[in-house]
Amino acid sequence: MDWHILGQQLVNGLTLGSIYGLIAIGYTMVYGIIGMINFAHGDVYMISAYLTAISLAVLSAFGVESVPFAIVVTLGLTMFITGVYGWSIERVAYRPLRGSTRLAPLISAIGISLLLQNYVQVAQGARNQGIPSLIDGVFRVGNDKDFVQMTHVQLLIVIASFGAMAGLTWLIQRTSLGRQCRATQQDRHMAEILGINTDRIISTVFVIGAAMAAIAGTLVTLNYGSFDFFVGFVTGIKAFTAAVLGGIGSLPGAMLGGILLGLFESLFSGFVNTDYKDVFSFSVLVLVLIFRPSGLLGRPEVEKV
Amino acid sequence: MSTHASPTFIRPLREAGVTFVLALIVFGPISGLVLDGYSIEPHLGRPLLIASIVAAGRLLFGVLEQTPFGQKLLARNARKASGGVTVARGDEYKLLYFVVPLVIAIGVTLPFVANKYWLGNLILALIYVLLGLGLNIVVGLAGLLDLGFVAFYAVGAYFLALGAQYLDIGFWTALVCAPMLAACFGAVLGFPVLRMHGDYLAIVTLGFGEIIRLVLNNWLDFTGGPNGASVPAPTIFGLEFSRIAKQGGTPFHEFFGLEYSSDYKLMFTYLVLLVVVLLMVRFLTKLRQMPMGRAWEALREDEIACRSLGINHVIVKLSAFMMGAMTGGLAGVFFATYQGFVNPTSFNFFESALILAIVVLGGLGSTLGVIIAALVLTLLPEVLREFADYRVLAFGALMVLMMIWRPRGLIRPKRPHFAPEV
Numbered sequence: 001m002d003w004h005i006l007g008q009q010l011v012n013g014l015t016l017g018s019i020y021g022l023i024a025i026g027y028t029m030v031y032g033i034i035g036m037i038n039f040a041h042g043d044v045y046m047i048s049a050y051l052t053a054i055s056l057a058v059l060s061a062f063g064v065e066s067v068p069f070a071i072v073v074t075l076g077l078t079m080f081i082t083g084v085y086g087w088s089i090e091r092v093a094y095r096p097l098r099g100s101t102r103l104a105p106l107i108s109a110i111g112i113s114l115l116l117q118n119y120v121q122v123a124q125g126a127r128n129q130g131i132p133s134l135i136d137g138v139f140r141v142g143n144d145k146d147f148v149q150m151t152h153v154q155l156l157i158v159i160a161s162f163g164a165m166a167g168l169t170w171l172i173q174r175t176s177l178g179r180q181c182r183a184t185q186q187d188r189h190m191a192e193i194l195g196i197n198t199d200r201i202i203s204t205v206f207v208i209g210a211a212m213a214a215i216a217g218t219l220v221t222l223n224y225g226s227f228d229f230f231v232g233f234v235t236g237i238k239a240f241t242a243a244v245l246g247g248i249g250s251l252p253g254a255m256l257g258g259i260l261l262g263l264f265e266s267l268f269s270g271f272v273n274t275d276y277k278d279v280f281s282f283s284v285l286v287l288v289l290i291f292r293p294s295g296l297l298g299r300p301e302v303e304k305v
Numbered sequence: 306m307s308t309h310a311s312p313t314f315i316r317p318l319r320e321a322g323v324t325f326v327l328a329l330i331v332f333g334p335i336s337g338l339v340l341d342g343y344s345i346e347p348h349l350g351r352p353l354l355i356a357s358i359v360a361a362g363r364l365l366f367g368v369l370e371q372t373p374f375g376q377k378l379l380a381r382n383a384r385k386a387s388g389g390v391t392v393a394r395g396d397e398y399k400l401l402y403f404v405v406p407l408v409i410a411i412g413v414t415l416p417f418v419a420n421k422y423w424l425g426n427l428i429l430a431l432i433y434v435l436l437g438l439g440l441n442i443v444v445g446l447a448g449l450l451d452l453g454f455v456a457f458y459a460v461g462a463y464f465l466a467l468g469a470q471y472l473d474i475g476f477w478t479a480l481v482c483a484p485m486l487a488a489c490f491g492a493v494l495g496f497p498v499l500r501m502h503g504d505y506l507a508i509v510t511l512g513f514g515e516i517i518r519l520v521l522n523n524w525l526d527f528t529g530g531p532n533g534a535s536v537p538a539p540t541i542f543g544l545e546f547s548r549i550a551k552q553g554g555t556p557f558h559e560f561f562g563l564e565y566s567s568d569y570k571l572m573f574t575y576l577v578l579l580v581v582v583l584l585m586v587r588f589l590t591k592l593r594q595m596p597m598g599r600a601w602e603a604l605r606e607d608e609i610a611c612r613s614l615g616i617n618h619v620i621v622k623l624s625a626f627m628m629g630a631m632t633g634g635l636a637g638v639f640f641a642t643y644q645g646f647v648n649p650t651s652f653n654f655f656e657s658a659l660i661l662a663i664v665v666l667g668g669l670g671s672t673l674g675v676i677i678a679a680l681v682l683t684l685l686p687e688v689l690r691e692f693a694d695y696r697v698l699a700f701g702a703l704m705v706l707m708m709i710w711r712p713r714g715l716i717r718p719k720r721p722h723f724a725p726e727v
Binding site for chain 1: 340505511695700
């Protein structure tokens with residue numbers, strides 16, 4: 001085995017895994033709090049990729065030269081608008097369905113997912129979109145022929161993901177809002193009796209999930225520079241796989257699952273076969289569900305009557 | 306709240322204002338600033354228009370729900386959307402004796418009057434009826450959300466295409482074997498997943514649908530990859546529906562001394578398909594009255610109660626899942642025959658979503674509703690060609706609206722009459 005290929009795939013896997021982890025947070029928090037799979041989450045991520053490109057293009061049209069400034073403003077704008085998307089989707093498509101049949105929110109989520117994909121396709125055109133490469137430069141270890149490299153964008157992705165994750169953990173563990181979230185997750189009815197506005201907390205969770213997906217969307221767009229209206233589909237399933245792998249409902253689990261899945265996928269495409277890497281990831285999902293449905297860090301689900 | 310209070314406009318206006326701002330934020334960047342390479346092409350009128358429509362709709366609802374008329378509408382809708390079913394009285398059958406022969410008569414005469422274009426559309430519509438009926442067993446009756454239904458459709462279609470290529474099987478063999486193979490796929494996929502909480506099934510089937518498509522796309526040596534595989538013409542009593550028969554066979558048109566026309570193949574496919582659909586409808590109607598069908602619906606309503614009454618939930622769910630897969634495989638054989646060619650792009654996620662939209666709009670569990678929805682959703686886009694871009698948009702919006710207003714479908718479900726038929 002060539003050590004430099006292994007090292008390179010580990011670096012790529014870590015980058016990819018951080019992205020999956022960020023998106024998985026949206027799935028895992030929503031599942032934890034209202035017990036539904038938010039199928040539209042992958043498409044919210046797709047929306048954020050478009051918003052990133054639009055924001056960067058607008059900033060450059062206004063003559064903003066500084067790359068760090070442009071990226072910070074873009075990140076902020078994308079997180080805000082994507083957060084509004086998360087809020088609106090919950091308000092329009094999921095809140096009226098509380099207390100409806102179990103299938104209703106799932107089907108509604110599929111509807112929103114189709115709606116978002118087709119809306120972007122109609123509004124922006126079906127063609128591939130892209131942004132110019134903004135951050136160049138790599139760190140390189142090894143000689144000229146065999147080396148392991150990490151681009152500055154990849155480093156940014158890893159740092160930003162861990163930063164976002166740390167911030168979110170602080171928010172959930174240390175603030176009043178976080179305590180309310182945890183209370184609602186444990187027992188929504190009891191939390192309501194204790195005076196927590198659970199509707200507002202559920203909306204907040206959707207906004208947080210969407211904002212995390214927006215960070216992922218911006219970072220991925222900076223890294224790969226190319227996307228279309230369908231990117232949310234496969235990325236969404238993989239992020240969900242990450243959430244299940246880590247234990248759905250668990251925040252550290254989402255990040256751990258994401259990084260593990262990213263590493264597995266990179267190693268698989270580096271050493272086995274690139275064409276079947278998606279098949280491999282989906283198989284991981286099925287295998288985890290069969291052998292350890294509660295994931296690595298999750299608690300087994302108890303059905304209440 | 307008093308019914309007779311005069312409607313106030315302040316609250317709806319404020320809400321409409323908030324809605325307008327939110328809609329502007331949501332729709333503004335994506336529809337107002339179109340990416341053109343690395344630059345932006347502004348279309349600032351579009352988000353304003355969309356936001357105005359959304360806000361006006363919000364204002365209208367806000368005012369309407371305060372008027373007595375609006376409240377009556379709301380109450381009526383709540384009554385219709387709430388649970389419960391109408392139990393058939395039993396005398397509906399009299400009407401059926403008249404309607405069913407009429408439908409069959411129309412169905413049989415149609416291919417002889419329709420032109421080639423519409424005959425093709427009719428075949429596709431009937432294929433979707435079959436797919437809708439199959440998915441309806443899984444989603445509507447058993448309450449399992451299957452988002453990869455198209456995988457079983459692909460299994461059926463590719464079984465005929467690849468079977469003809471490697472094993473030299475024909476249409477009739479595939480018609481029997483493909484559903485069985487699809488059911489086996491359903492069992493292999495469903496068995497491990499069905500033991501767990503229902504929602505996981507949705508995402509696993511979604512992944513499975515993608516796996517099948519990716520394998521078909523990437524396994525170049527076996528499936529032909531993106532180029533697809535050709536499907537032989539069907540035969541009837543050894544007579545082929547092709548211009549020149551292969552290896553000593555006789556083409557259909559030569560045997561009867563007719564001019565060659567590809568219409569015969571379409572007519573034949575249509576008629577066989579019609580018979581299969583009619584048998585399927587009959588089969589499903591009967592099935593819903595039998596213990597298995599009733600166990601599906603009971604399990605959908607309350608799984609824990611069913612399990613404590615001794616129903617084996619895994620077996621019952623698996624039977625529904627396999628039955629649905631089987632129907633999907635059957636539809637796949639017809640699709641392959643009709644097209645004469647299969648490739649992986651016919652089996653993408655949008656296809657699954659379209660079938661799901663058919664089942665949801667038809668009303669989860671209603672056979673008649675699913676048939677009508679399949680015919681409408683496949684034939685209507687042919688008429689409204691210029692709105693083709695907005696088709697998926699409309700399906701998505703309709704799915705959300707249906708879940709909010711009529712989660713049980715436009716047609717209220719009827720529980721079959723259990724008294725013995727006289």
